[in-house]
Amino acid sequence: MSHSLAVLPGDGVGPEVVAAALTVLDAAEEKFGFSTERVEVPLGADHYLATGELLTEEAVGSLRGHDAILFGAIGSPKVTPGILERGIILALRAAMTQAINLRPVRLYPGVPTPIAGLTPERCDLVIVRENTEGAYVARGSTVHAGTPAQVAVQESVNTWYAIERAVDFAFRLASARRKKLTLCHKTNVLVEAGKLWLAVMDEVGARYPDVEQDYVHVDAMCMHLPVSPDRFDVVVTDNLFGDIVTDLGAVLQGGLGVAASGNLNIDGTSPSMFEPIHGSAPDIAGRGWANPAGACLSMAMMLGHLGEGEAAAAVESATTSVLADLPALAGEGMGASTAELGERIAERLRDGSAPQVTGSLMNDLAAVMNGLRHG
Ligand code: IPM
Ligand code: MN
Numbered sequence: 112m113s114h115s116l117a118v119l120p121g122d123g124v125g126p127e128v129v130a131a132a133l134t135v136l137d138a139a140e141e142k143f144g145f146s147t148e149r150v151e152v153p154l155g156a157d158h159y160l161a162t163g164e165l166l167t168e169e170a171v172g173s174l175r176g177h178d179a180i181l182f183g184a185i186g187s188p189k190v191t192p193g194i195l196e197r198g199i200i201l202a203l204r205a206a207m208t209q210a211i212n213l214r215p216v217r218l219y220p221g222v223p224t225p226i227a228g229l230t231p232e233r234c235d236l237v238i239v240r241e242n243t244e245g246a247y248v249a250r251g252s253t254v255h256a257g258t259p260a261q262v263a264v265q266e267s268v269n270t271w272y273a274i275e276r277a278v279d280f281a282f283r284l285a286s287a288r289r290k291k292l293t294l295c296h297k298t299n300v301l302v303e304a305g306k307l308w309l310a311v312m313d314e315v316g317a318r319y320p321d322v323e324q325d326y327v328h329v330d331a332m333c334m335h336l337p338v339s340p341d342r343f344d345v346v347v348t349d350n351l352f353g354d355i356v357t358d359l360g361a362v363l364q365g366g367l368g369v370a371a372s373g374n375l376n377i378d379g380t381s382p383s384m385f386e387p388i389h390g391s392a393p394d395i396a397g398r399g400w401a402n403p404a405g406a407c408l409s410m411a412m413m414l415g416h417l418g419e420g421e422a423a424a425a426v427e428s429a430t431t432s433v434l435a436d437l438p439a440l441a442g443e444g445m446g447a448s449t450a451e452l453g454e455r456i457a458e459r460l461r462d463g464s465a466p467q468v469t470g471s472l473m474n475d476l477a478a479v480m481n482g483l484r485h486g
Pocket of ligand 2: 354355358388
C-alpha cells in the first residue's frame, strides 16, 4: 500500500522535528510493509520573503491531491505576526475543511510531568477543538486608527453548522471511549455563542443517550485540568478556548514538545493535516534542542488516519518509551539532539523493544472515522 504525503516542514524548528519524524516513518515503512510518496512543499517565512506567496490557489489544488499532510511549524520574527499564521496555517485548515482539531492529552508511562503526583491512569483525555470559526475568522474593523480614539472591533462567528459538526464528532469519539463529553465554554459571559453551543449539545446529545454530558467554564477548566484531569474523557470547545486549553493540556503531558494534533477533514473532500502543537520556536532553532516527540506522535496519528493502525501504535510506543528515558524533555538538557532522538525512536521501532502502549487513541479514532464513512 502506498500513501501520498505532502510534507510542509515550515519555519524554525519545524524542519528539524519533521526530519526526525520522517526518519521514524522510514523505519515504520520497512517494518510494516507499506510505502509513502512524499512531496515537500516549501511554504513558510523564507518562501514568503523570497516570493511574496502565502497559500496560493495552485498550492491548494496540488495539496488536495494528497492522502495526508505532515506539517512542522510556521512563524518567524522576520515576518509581522499574523501574516504567516493566517496566510498559511489557518488558510490551510479552512481550504481543506479540517473541521476538527483533535488534541489528545495523555501522560505516557515514565514521562515526567511538572504536575506533582499526576499518574498516566489519571491523564488520558482528548480535546476536540472546533477548527474553522469562532474568533479565528479574524473579522472586524478599526476606526479612528492612529488617534487616541482608536476603536477595534474583533468579531467571533459561531454557526450551528460548524458547532454541530464538532459536537457530533466529539459525541462519536466519547461513545468509542469512556462515554463522557464535557463542553468547555464561557456561557456566563459569551451568552449568545454560549446559547448556541448549549442548544447544539442538547440536540445532538439526544442522539447519544449513553454518553454522559458535563459542562465546565473555560476559566474553571484551567483549574480542573491540572488538578483533576481524570474528570475528563472527551472535551469539546471552540477554536480560541481550544487553542488555549490545549497548551495547558500539553504541560500535563510533559510540555509543548510532546503534544500532537490532527486537523481532521471528516467529509472526505480533502486531506487531513497532522502537526505538533508547538510553534516554530525561533529562539532555539538550528540547535537540535527541539523535542521531536510531538511531530512523531502527530505522524503516528497520521498513520492511524491512513489505515496503518499497527504502525501507528508502534510509533506511539517507540516514541513514548524513548521520552521516558530522557533527562529533560526539551532544550540543552535533553541529552541528545532532535536528529539523534529521531534515530533512537526509529531504532526502538525496528527492534520492537518498546512496551506496547495500551488503549491507543488510534483505535477510538478509527472507529469514529469508520462510523462517519458508513453513516
Ligand atoms: C496552534 C497554533 C496556531 C493556532 C497559530 C500558530 C495560528 O497556536 O496550532 O495551536 O492558534 O491555532
Ligand atoms: Mn496554539
